[in-house]
Amino acid sequence: MSDTAPSLAAAETELAARRAELDRLDDALHDLLMRRAEVVGEIGALGAKGAVKLRPGREASILRRLLGRHQGSLPRQAVVRLWRELFAATTAMQGPLVIAVCETDATAGFTQAAREHFGALTPLRIHGSPAQAIQDVSTGAATAAVLPMPSETEPQTAAWWTALLHKDDPRIHVVARLPFWTPRPEGAPRAHALVVAAIAPDATLRYRSLLGLEVGAEISRARLATALTAAGLAPDTIVLRRHPSQPVAQALVEVDGHVSDDDPRLAALGAPSLVALERRPVVLGAYAVPEGSP
16 A cells, blocks of 8 residues: 555656646647737738638648648647648638538538538538539639539530630639548548639649630540640549530540639640640639548
8 A cells, every 4th residue: 555655746746747738739739829819810911801811822831831840649630630620711801701512411511511621610601512512602602612523424404614615704713622532431521623713723732733625526535534644734633525416525634733714724635636626725613632641
C-alpha cells in the first residue's frame, strides 16, 4: 500500500500538469485563430466589394503546404478537416456563404460531400436537378453549386456542363472537385462531384482544366484524342455526347495544367488538319487535383 499511494499521487500530479499544458496550448491556438481571422478580414477589405471570396485553388495550396510539413501522430486527414472548417468560417466572414447541392443520390451522398468540404454549419440549398442548382449560382442565391460528375450515360437533362458552353453572364466555371481528400474511411461520403461558381478558377500546383468542345457528330474518340494531343492538349479523360437527331457532338475534355481562354493551343486545335470544330473550344473551368489521386 505504501508504494501504491505515492505512485497514484505522482500519476495524478503528472496528469494535472499535462492537462494544464493542454489548456495553455488551447489558449495559444485560440489566440492564433483570432489573429488569423483578423488578417483574413484585412485581406477581404482590400478586395473588390461584393466579389465572391471563394478561393478553391488558394485553399488547396494551403492544404498541400501544411500536409507537406506535417509530422507526428495527428492523422493527416484531421489536418484537412480542421482547415476545411476554418476555410468555411473565414470565407463566411467576408460575405454570405451558401452552397447549392444537386442531390441525386438516394443516400444523400452529394449533400454529405458538400458538408465535408464546405463546413458542417454552412447553409445548403438542396435541389433535385443541376439546372436548379446552377440557377442559384447565376442569381446570387448561392455562392457555389455541388454537381454530379459528368457521365456519357447520363440523360440530356443531367448534362449540366453543356450549359457552360454558352458563357452566359455571369459566367460560371468549374472551380473544384470533391472530395479533396480522396482516401475514404468507412462511412465517409463516396460521391464524386464538381463545384461551380461565378468566378474564374485560381491556378495552383497539380491542376487540371476542363474544356468544352462542339465537333461533328461523326468524330471518333480516338480521332479527337489524337487531335487534342497534336495541339498540345493531351486528354486525361473525354466525355463524348452524341445526339441522334443532331449533326453536332459535345465533348468534355480534361487536361493536365492550366488552360486560359486565350491559350494558343485552343486556336491550334481548330486547325483543319486536326479536327473540324463547330466553335472555338470553351474553357469550362479547372480544379486542384485531390490529395491521394494519381
